[in-house]
Amino acid sequence: MLTDVRALIGCYLRIALAGFHRYATYRQATVAGAATNIVFGLIRVGILAAVYTAQGGGSVGGYDLTTTVTYVWLGQGLLSIVEFWGGTELTNRIRTGAVVVDLSRPWNPQAALLAEDTGRAGFAALARLVPPVLFGMVVFPFRWPDNPWVPVLFLVSALLAMVVSFGARFLLSLTAFWLLDSRGVLGVYQVVSSTLAGLEIPLGYFPGWARTALWFTPFPAMLQSPIDVFVQHGSAVALLVHQVVWAVLLLSLGQLLLRSAVRKVVVQGG
Amino acid sequence: MADAVTSFGTYRHLVAAQVRGQLSYRSSFVLNCFGQMLAQCTDLVVILVLFSRVASLGGFGVRDVLLIYSLAGLSFGLADLVVGSIDQLPTFIRTGEFDVVLLRPLGTLAQLAASDFQLRRLGRVITALGVLGYVLSTSDLDWTVARVALLVVTPLAGMVIFSSIFVAASSVCFWFIDSRELANTVTYGGSYFTSYPITVFTGWLRTFLAYVVPGAFVAYYPALVLIGRADPLGAPTWLCSVSPVVALLSALGAATVWRRAVRHYRGTGS
Numbered sequence: 045m046l047t048d049v050r051a052l053i054g055c056y057l058r059i060a061l062a063g064f065h066r067y068a069t070y071r072q073a074t075v076a077g078a079a080t081n082i083v084f085g086l087i088r089v090g091i092l093a094a095v096y097t098a099q100g101g102g103s104v105g106g107y108d109l110t111t112t113v114t115y116v117w118l119g120q121g122l123l124s125i126v127e128f129w130g131g132t133e134l135t136n137r138i139r140t141g142a143v144v145v146d147l148s149r150p151w152n153p154q155a156a157l158l159a160e161d162t163g164r165a166g167f168a169a170l171a172r173l174v175p176p177v178l179f180g181m182v183v184f185p186f187r188w189p190d191n192p193w194v195p196v197l198f199l200v201s202a203l204l205a206m207v208v209s210f211g212a213r214f215l216l217s218l219t220a221f222w223l224l225d226s227r228g229v230l231g232v233y234q235v236v237s238s239t240l241a242g243l244e245i246p247l248g249y250f251p252g253w254a255r256t257a258l259w260f261t262p263f264p265a266m267l268q269s270p271i272d273v274f275v276q277h278g279s280a281v282a283l284l285v286h287q288v289v290w291a292v293l294l295l296s297l298g299q300l301l302l303r304s305a306v307r308k309v310v311v312q313g314g
Numbered sequence: 315m316a317d318a319v320t321s322f323g324t325y326r327h328l329v330a331a332q333v334r335g336q337l338s339y340r341s342s343f344v345l346n347c348f349g350q351m352l353a354q355c356t357d358l359v360v361i362l363v364l365f366s367r368v369a370s371l372g373g374f375g376v377r378d379v380l381l382i383y384s385l386a387g388l389s390f391g392l393a394d395l396v397v398g399s400i401d402q403l404p405t406f407i408r409t410g411e412f413d414v415v416l417l418r419p420l421g422t423l424a425q426l427a428a429s430d431f432q433l434r435r436l437g438r439v440i441t442a443l444g445v446l447g448y449v450l451s452t453s454d455l456d457w458t459v460a461r462v463a464l465l466v467v468t469p470l471a472g473m474v475i476f477s478s479i480f481v482a483a484s485s486v487c488f489w490f491i492d493s494r495e496l497a498n499t500v501t502y503g504g505s506y507f508t509s510y511p512i513t514v515f516t517g518w519l520r521t522f523l524a525y526v527v528p529g530a531f532v533a534y535y536p537a538l539v540l541i542g543r544a545d546p547l548g549a550p551t552w553l554c555s556v557s558p559v560v561a562l563l564s565a566l567g568a569a570t571v572w573r574r575a576v577r578h579y580r581g582t583g584s
Binding site for chain 1: 342345348349350352353360364366369370490492494495503507510515516519520
């Protein structure tokens with residue numbers, strides 16, 4: 045029994061490692077991606093700094109200028125950890141029927157995909173989170189955390205953000221079992237998710253009713269929460285609990301949906 | 315000349331065939347088109363939220379910014395519709411399919427543009443047109459023949475400028491196959507940049523995205539003429555209405571870059 049569990053954990057670890065290596069192979073793409081994140085960061089800083097110029101300094105939505113600039117660089121770095129725009133692989137495998145192979149493997153498909161995504165995110169944390177944040181630290185005023193636990197909590201929160209994002213993408217991909225092609229659904233999700241998660245403007249800028257409504261969705265947990273943990277805006281515990289709740293909720297829903305999808309699958313020719 | 319005419323005819327046939335194909339999956343098309351409309355809408359939401367916090371951005375009020383945003387969105391949307399499928403270029407190079415493109419007696423660029431023509435990209439144009447219509451009908455603009463002509467020419471010139479940006483930026487893939495994302499800095503980044511008055515930005519970022527990549531000529535300068543304002547940055551008045559000339563020069567530049575890039579191409583060898 046114990047050896048079984050150990051074998052299973054070892055198996056997921058190897059999948060995660062494979063996920064890490066898979067993305068680490070494309071060095072040129074990584075450099076190009078990080079450079080692109082930095083240019084977009086500069087455009088975002090320009091637009092948001094103009095808000096403070098027009099306003100004559102002070103704070104907007106609980107963020108002062110330094111916090112806003114820090115927010116931009118953290119967001120640009122977290123972007124590739126969270127991965128709003130990728131992840132159409134599963135839906136394509138469902139559409140083509142290749143998913144049958146995944147379902148017959150001796151592990152839980154959701155856990156295996158999550159392990160792979162964690163490996164991917166691990167590489168992104170090293171190669172894509174560090175460059176924009178470092179750039180922001182050196183070139184712009186930066187809001188440093190005032191105690192050493194904050195960066196640790198930030199990393200935990202970033203991991204949770206990635207899990208929540210994975211959970212949402214996994215759920216939407218599964219709709220392909222019923223819709224046959226969920227690219228449209230995923231497309232709409234990709235378009236709105238980053239803005240609702242707080243990529244372009246801090247969610248604090250939104251009017252009060254919109255902020256309240258957003259906290260009932262998983263979106264803030266994908267980007268705004270880790271940033272708020274880092275810049276110490278709001279209670280870190282509340283932010284982390286919100287993330288954990290959404291992570292558990294989305295993963296369990298995914299597991300349930302997967303089970304009913306499996307009952308539905310008919311293998312052609314089998 | 316006759317070559318260009320035949321080439322255009324073939325292009326039209328290829329595009330028409332794809333459009334027929336896409337329209338036969340009605341619900342999928344509607345959903346995809348809706349996604350594109352929404353993509354343009356999220357940028358609009360960002361602008362509106364920013365203006366809920368401030369009265370002006372870079373010295374311009376919400377109507378002026380919306381005018382700039384809609385002209386930029388229209389230009390980008392049309393360019394994306396016409397040449398957007400050029401982002402498939404790395405796949406063509408990697409798989410060696412570009413060999414086939416070179417063998418056919420048709421222009422390489424037209425073939426690539428027609429390779430994955432997506433009518434759904436009209437969604438962006440629809441949103442931008444809606445906002446443009448709203449701004450023009452609710453603003454008190456002084457209409458002259460010259461201004462009406464400018465309003466018609468601006469999206470077309472902007473379309474040519476953005477198409478040139480798409481082509482020139484994608485050419486980089488012939489040298490650096492995995493650097494596709496870098497092209498996004500001037501295509502999607504350019505679209506982001508041109509949606510705001512250039513006075514919002516500063517330093518080399520403004521110099522680069524407004525003049526080297528001629529983003530200022532897409533929407534900002536024409537909008538200044540339409541609302542009858544002098545450039546706060548001190549550009550002479552004539553510079554504000556030379557967008558068509560800039561468009562022509564961009565197209566020539568992009569064509570030169572593309573030809574050099576294609577000559578650089580070497581097949582995959584197997």
